[in-house]
Amino acid sequence: MSVEPEFSPIAEIAPLLRTGRLSPVTLCERILDRIRRYDGLLESYVHVSESALDQARQAEAEIRGGAWRGPLHGVPIAIKDNYFTADMPTTAGTRAAGIEFPLVDSAVAERLRAAGAILIGKTRTHEFAWGTITPPTRNPWRQDRIPGGSSGGSGAALAAGLCLAATGSDTGGSVRIPASFCGIVGLKPSFGRISRRGIVPHSWSLDHPGPLVRSVADAAILLGVMAGYDPADPGSRDIRVPDYAEAMDAGVKSLRVAVIRNHFFERNQPAVDHSVEAAIGWFAREGARVHEVRVPSLEHGLGAIFAIELSSSTAYHDASLRAGRSAGFAPDVRRLVQFGRFVTGADYLKAEQFRHVLMNDYARLFETADIVLGPTEPITAPPIGAEIVSLGSYRESALAATWRLTYPYNLTGLPAITLPCGFDGEGLPIGLQIAARPFDEAAVLRAAAAYEKAHAWRERRPPIQDKEVAQ
């Protein structure tokens, strides 16, 4: 077999699995072997499924019997450790005593199993999805760098070829940040597109489940399986899920592209600006109608997301705070959970008022645009342990810097994707972010697929080294 399935998109592997040219058992064994060889260094998994090979054998038998379920049948997919799973424990990244989660499947786990996917393990999350570092996971591109977070385990595992796709959850950027830092594709769909049932809440009106994948076509496949109305999730919307594969070959000619020049281009590393400007130029050369806009209200967005996310997180963890269980949280997370007590009720409601303003500003922008283009991150993956990042003379906390360009799409609930658009001088990936109107994931996928097809960024592999997992 000439292909390396662990580094191939699902869209290319699925036909091999369907026709018997690749065995789900062989694929699963290869992935398990890679986890043993490389995850001692990366620490991207917190649990590897004991039934993975049994799931693979079942998939193989079904496919041989003519009961192929679709492109995820027999495909090893990792699950972020804040999604409940019936056959693997969920910790949400916490070791605090007295906090337990049920052994039941989340809505997404149910859907992935029904599609025939092999749920191969649980990936590390920053504790309670509250942070963008995900310690102690390392970035496969440079092991002295963070993978991003909070879905950092998913990002690192996929980039290193330790799964073929992974799930994430995105409250301020937690799918797109690790995807950008790890050089893969991450999709945060519209709020309400994918059910949050069985995902440990972080902030009820900001949490978005989404996939981390190797290609835009894979994002379309995963979204098609994960999306759908669920009355058990109060935020779920009963809106038809289209066939996203139809968007893949539409190109970008005549696509109306807005570039928001304030906020998204004010304090970026030069390599980020260079790569994103080159991408914008490519869209223009391909016949997209690119124009520049400003959204001045974004200058107040940081206060709004802090007010909502901090107060929501504190409300969710209130019982743990009162009972003293939060003493077992990591210091950075305990501090953030306590910070919600400093946010007043008026601050919270003002943030929800502001959100209305920002949503209206974006709706106005989309009267003359189909997508918005910009950077995903102002920086490439910072060093492990760096609490402050410097951008020229400007110093910013790592948390504020890493979610600065992603949180506007959590406040507005708009679909947004990141995909690689270059590398900096240290060989670290740079992400391009594309957003669109609510529930128009097809526009996001269309633009991303066209850009990806014309560039070879996806072909690069991280230089990881063997380090066996301790038995």
Next chain:
Amino acid sequence: MTDLKEIIGLDLPDAELAEEVAAFADIAEAIRRLRMLDLTEIHPVVIYDPLLPYRSRES
């Protein structure tokens, strides 16, 4: 400090509470900028729905 602890419901040692307040400074500044906006006429995106429990029973 005692009054502050009661208001925010955090029973922390004085020194630790002072550290928390200091660490909150950057976030407080961001929220202070939000407070400067006049949003009197803007409805928050949170909309109360008295029918919600009845709808969830129907489903």
